[in-house]
Every structure is written in structure tokens, then in C-alpha cells.
Amino acid sequence: MRLKFTLNNQVLVLEADPSMRAIDLLRERCGLTGPKEGCGTGECGACAVWINGETRLSCLMLAAQLQGQSVVTIEGVNQESPARMHLDQMHPDQLHPVQEAFVNCGAVQCGYCTPGMVMTAAQLLACEPAPSRERIREALSGNLCRCTGYHKIVDAVEAAARVMAGETP
Ligand code: FES
Ligand code: FES
Secondary structure (H helix, E strand, O other), X not given: OEEEEEEOOEEEEEEOOOOOEHHHHHHHHOOOOOOOOOOOOXXXXXXXXXXXOEEEEHHHOEHHHHOOOEEEOOOOOOOOOOOHHHOOOOOOOOOOHHHHHHHHOOXXXXXXXXXXXXXXXXXXXXXXXXXXXXXXXXXXXXXXXXXXXXXXXXXXXXXXXXXXXXOOO
């Protein structure tokens, strides 16, 4: 099947088996290894990407479902964000505020959950610029982390919200 979709702001056309999983297409055919496979059954959130601005689990999608869609992975989150109004002056290599906050707050240990966490958190902040800690925990409840105990992840999302609201870190 000839697939055509936008991937991290670039139009991509390729021949692919429409029945392969989207995560496999992204990792193996597109070379984007940011989306991780944890469970493969929709329970850990490590494979989260944005499809048309919504967070979706790429392990539960087929390649054919990407047809005509706009796909953003962790590799492109800093450049293609619903919170773009805050990102217009960003250098292409500059991290998204959520990525930066994860680093600064010590919210990354092994890092396996981090791409999915960042995608989910960045989408939350795009829709809800000032969520409570309880709301952050709720929004991230589909993303599992074995290392951090979640506290620093919630700290990071709060810190990113402040930066995106224009406060100095
Ligand atoms: S790998 Fe997709 S939800 Fe776990
Ligand atoms: S940092 Fe290791 S799973 Fe979250």
C-alpha cells in the first residue's frame, strides 16, 4: 500500500504493509526510535504519539490508519506543538519546555517511559495550561514509569506549565 502522511512536519510517501503496526512503521521504516514499545497492548503509554494533535498509542494502530494524518513523535514535538505560540522563536535543536523540565527536575531515570510521558504531558498543557497536580496525575495515568515514583514527573509538568505561561524558570 502506498502511504502518504505528514511526519514531524514533513510529507512522507512510502510503500508499506498496511497491516503492520504504526509503532513498527515509525521505528523500523521511518527510523524514529523515540516511540518505545513497552507492553504492546495499550497499557503503558511508552509508544504515545500525536495524531492530528491528539495523543494516541501507536502500538494499537495500524500503518494504514496513518494515511493522510499528521503524525508527531517525540523527535518532532519541539517544533510542532499545539502550544506553538510559545515556541515560535525556538531553535530546531531546542527542547520543548516539557522536555527541558523533565531534564531539570530529574524526571528521567532509565528514560524508557519518557517519550510517551512527554507527548502526553505536552498535549495536556496545550489543552489545559495550568492543571492541578491531581489533574496532571490523572492525565498521565495511562503512562507507566518503573523508576521515578512519578513525583518528579508531576513536578516537571508543573514547571513546564509555568515556563509556557511565560514565567521565568
Ligand atoms: S507499548 Fe503501546 S501502550 Fe504500551
Ligand atoms: S524513567 Fe524508567 S520507566 Fe520511567
